[in-house]
């Protein structure tokens with residue numbers, strides 16, 4: 001038996017069949033500084049409610065897998081120290097040993113699927129790190145998309161990554177990568193990269209139907225929906241490039257590796273942009289939450305194709 005606890009609103013939504021959107025917690029504990037992390041988590045949950053769906057923020061607390069957090073619990077998590085960053089490799093161990101852990105994209109997908117939730121919103125997925133040919137640092141998020149049937153809405157892969165290699169791996173793994181409403185892939189803090197998207201969709205109904213068709217065909221895995229950051233919130237890629245390079249160099253000099261790389265880089269880019277990267281990050285997560293809510297509503301309305 002998996003120790004699981006549902007928030008009141010998620011328990012009710014599961015009973016009534018109301019649309020639900022899963023949310024990760026690593027962005028709260030490792031992706032943003034306090035207090036903006038908690039403020040953003042609350043805003044994102046409210047965005048989903050206003051769009052007509054129910055938010056389910058996921059975390060492991062005292063060895064219990066929480067599907068949806070009550071407001072007090074969300075506040076505590078935002079200030080908690082020594083919370084593990086959980087992925088597929090260590091999630092079960094954290095639950096088994098009674099630990100506390102925040103869920104990454106991979107772990108959140110696993111939890112969402114266990115709870116019967118089909119849609120999940122985040123900022124940016126993990127991917128192939130620059131220099132991966134040496135470090136072999138490739139996020140488990142990519143393999144999770146290939147095997148767990150959850151549609152993930154993100155603003156692309158985080159621009160600190162090697163984006164061409166990240167999308168090559170997704171193609172190899174058979175993960176549909178869909179750009180919402182444009183031909184080019186977005187690049188997290190920037191609305192457009194210079195890479196054409198493998199698939200483009202302009203309606204949430206198309207996205208919902210495509211996930212259901214995969215399931216009907218017996219194809220494992222989810223889909224990645226890349227949703228461009230709103231134009232008025234973006235930071236142009238050429239402005240960010242030197243800052244990302246500087247942060248990467250500092251990470252190398254400081255010997256940062258494994259799970260610490262992404263939080264280190266996000267933190268340094270926040271400092272080097274004097275907070276602008278965080279403002280953009282908040283805008284894109286909220287934008288993704290709103291789209292995910294619409295997809296969750298469309299999935300509920302579309303009967304599974306036969």
Ligand code: PSU
Nearest residue numbers: 026027031104105123124126139259262
């Ligand atoms: N999106 C954000 N900020 C984040 C993350 C996503 O806007 O901090 C987290 C997600 O939890 C993602 C993780 O799964 O970063 C990737 O970490 P890694 O590169 O170590 O796999």
Ligand code: MN
Nearest residue numbers: 137138139258
């Ligand atoms: Mn990694």
